[in-house]
Amino acid sequence: MNKSTEGILLLQAEIDQIDTRIVDLLGARFKRSREIGRLKKEEKLPPIDPDRPVKIRAGFLERSVEAEIDEGMAAQIISLIIDQTIAERRRSI
Numbered sequence: 259m260n261k262s263t264e265g266i267l268l269l270q271a272e273i274d275q276i277d278t279r280i281v282d283l284l285g286a287r288f289k290r291s292r293e294i295g296r297l298k299k300e301e302k303l304p305p306i307d308p309d310r311p312v313k314i315r316a317g318f319l320e321r322s323v324e325a326e327i328d329e330g331m332a333a334q335i336i337s338l339i340i341d342q343t344i345a346e347r348r349r350s351i
Contacts, residue, residue, distance in 0.1 A: 287339070288342075288346070291343050291347070295347045305350070315336050315337070318335075
């Protein structure tokens with residue numbers, strides 16, 4: 259195996275590890291969101307704060323620029339996460 263092939267395999271292994279961490283982080287995020295939903299339900303608070311998704315989206319997009327991630331792709335990712343969070347929250351009402 260040549261150096262380039264070895265380098266590619268190492269980088270691919272790192273990507274696999276990053277992908278695992280992404281899934282773990284998403285799982286942790288949704289677990290906490292479900293807990294927030296449960297607490298809001300107990301306290302009879304509205305399940306959705308309409309300002310929160312706007313703040314989350316803005317912060318995510320700002321960080322995506324800093325991380326040199328395509329802004330359009332970042333917008334799609336955070337929209338998917340926010341939409342799924344809202345859907346879960348509504349189902350729990």
